[in-house]
Amino acid sequence: xxxxxxxxxxxxxxxxxxxxxxxxxxxxxxxxxxxxxxxxxxxxxxxxxxxxxxxxxxxxxxxxxxxxxxxxxxxxxxxxxxxxxxxxxxxxxxxxxxxxxxxxxxxxxxxxxxxxxxxxxxxxxxxxxxxxxxxxxxxxxxxxxxxxxxxxxxxxxxxxxxxxxxxxxxxxxxxxxxxxxxxxxxxxxxxxxxxxxxxxxxxxxxxxxxxxxxxxxxxxxxxxxxxxxxxxxxxxxxxxxxxxxxxxxxxxxxxxxxxxxxxxxxxxxxxxxxxxxxxxxxxxxxxxxxxxxxxxxxxxxxxxxxxxxxxxxxxxxxxxxxxxxxxxxxxxxxxxxxxxxxxxxxxxxxxxxxxxxxxxxxxxxxxx
Ligand code: NAD
Numbered sequence: 383x384x385x386x387x388x389x390x391x392x393x394x395x396x397x398x399x400x401x402x403x404x405x406x407x408x409x410x411x412x413x414x415x416x417x418x419x420x421x422x423x424x425x426x427x428x429x430x431x432x433x434x435x436x437x438x439x440x441x442x443x444x445x446x447x448x449x450x451x452x453x454x455x456x457x458x459x460x461x462x463x464x465x466x467x468x469x470x471x472x473x474x475x476x477x478x479x480x481x482x483x484x485x486x487x488x489x490x491x492x493x494x495x496x497x498x499x500x501x502x503x504x505x506x507x508x509x510x511x512x513x514x515x516x517x518x519x520x521x522x523x524x525x526x527x528x529x530x531x532x533x534x535x536x537x538x539x540x541x542x543x544x545x546x547x548x549x550x551x552x553x554x555x556x557x558x559x560x561x562x563x564x565x566x567x568x569x570x571x572x573x574x575x576x577x578x579x580x581x582x583x584x585x586x587x588x589x590x591x592x593x594x595x596x597x598x599x600x601x602x603x604x605x606x607x608x609x610x611x612x613x614x615x616x617x618x619x620x621x622x623x624x625x626x627x628x629x630x631x632x633x634x635x636x637x638x639x640x641x642x643x644x645x646x647x648x649x650x651x652x653x654x655x656x657x658x659x660x661x662x663x664x665x666x667x668x669x670x671x672x673x674x675x676x677x678x679x680x681x682x683x684x685x686x687x688x689x690x691x692x693x694x695x696x697x698x699x700x701x702x703x704x705x706x707x708x709x710x711x712x713x714x715x716x717x718x719x720x721x722x723x724x725x726x727x728x729x730x731x732x733x734x735x736x737x738x739x740x741x742x743x744x745x746x747x748x749x750x
Pocket of ligand 1 (some may be wrong): 398458666668669673678683
């Protein structure tokens with residue numbers, strides 16, 4: 383068995399972050415033992431916890447820890463205790479945004495998976511999601527309307543004039559497209575470019591650039607869909623999609639829509655990637671202050687973030703697949719946390735759910 387070496391910066395953060403992270407590290411221990419590799423897991427302070435201890439949401443030593451690591455496994459940050467701070471000092475803004483910037487994280491991967499057994503939790507009609515679905519939204523994270531210049535509000539006559547600028551350059555589109563095609567190669571091999579090419583100049587550049595890259599990936603099927611149509615198809619027939627490739631604004635909206643139609647925020651991981659193999663992996667949800675400290679949070683989003691990290695940053699697909707199979711097995715065999723339990727169904731806490739998954743990883747690696 384290959385020995386995977388490296389260090390992971392473990393930034394648990396606030397609210398349910400530390401609970402689900404502790405539970406996830408038991409799965410990490412099991413997967414290392416089963417697959418015969420060893421990673422150094424090093425904890426760092428982030429978010430409200432770091433503000434309380436050191437007065438800053440992202441202390442310099444946490445940045446140094448991340449710089450010396452192969453990847454960051456991130457919990458969640460924020461909560462009522464820090465909501466009265468000035469916006470620039472709030473945990474999310476003062477920790478996550480600088481991390482994205484420092485590490486040039488330009489690609490955001492958000493899988494939205496609905497397990498067939500949990501189809502009843504989806505807000506969509508049962509016949510539309512009976513078999514479950516598995517959609518991956520690949521969102522460009524550092525360009526487009528959110529960052530383009532000019533970006534300003536100026537006085538005009540009796541009122542004001544506000545401008546945001548949507549701008550993309552070829553190289554920005556190329557690098558995210560490569561990420562999407564690589565991801566599709568390990569899935570159903572279909573990429574849908576979401577755009578608004580009937581009205582946006584940037585969308586025309588996206589189409590041209592993505593088509594050129596597609597020519598180098600003959601095994602991947604590429605198609606195009608206007609964003610308004612894609613938003614509609616996501617609620618009519620999400621199972622028709624494999625990988626949705628989106629510029630920043632469209633990806634922001636569609637990744638949340640795709641998450642919402644699974645009906646279970648506690649199940650969804652995410653990855654933010656830069657150049658090379660470095661990545662930041664975190665649950666799609668937040669710090670869930672309403673259930674923090676109760677031991678009832680669903681650890682699966684964090685556990686599946688661990689699986690994404692092992693696959694993408696450590697190149698260990700087999701370990702990632704073992705974890706995904708263990709999660710699917712636990713769900714299939716009826717294990718539920720409160721957020722995914724149907725009315726009247728029995729549920730277990732964070733530690734017990736992670737224990738079920740760790741046991742499956744340890745005893746039946748690769749089982750699906
Ligand atoms: P949230 O995602 O924390 O919670 C929304 C709902 O989903 C809550 O009812 C919560 O209990 C539930 N939920 C989320 N994750 C769950 C899990 N693993 N298991 C069971 N239930 C789960 O969103 P919010 O309430 O809007 O935000 C709460 C705090 O989290 C805020 O301070 C916000 O700024 C912060 N936040 C942080 C991040 C991040 O760290 N990346 C992302 C989003 C929100």
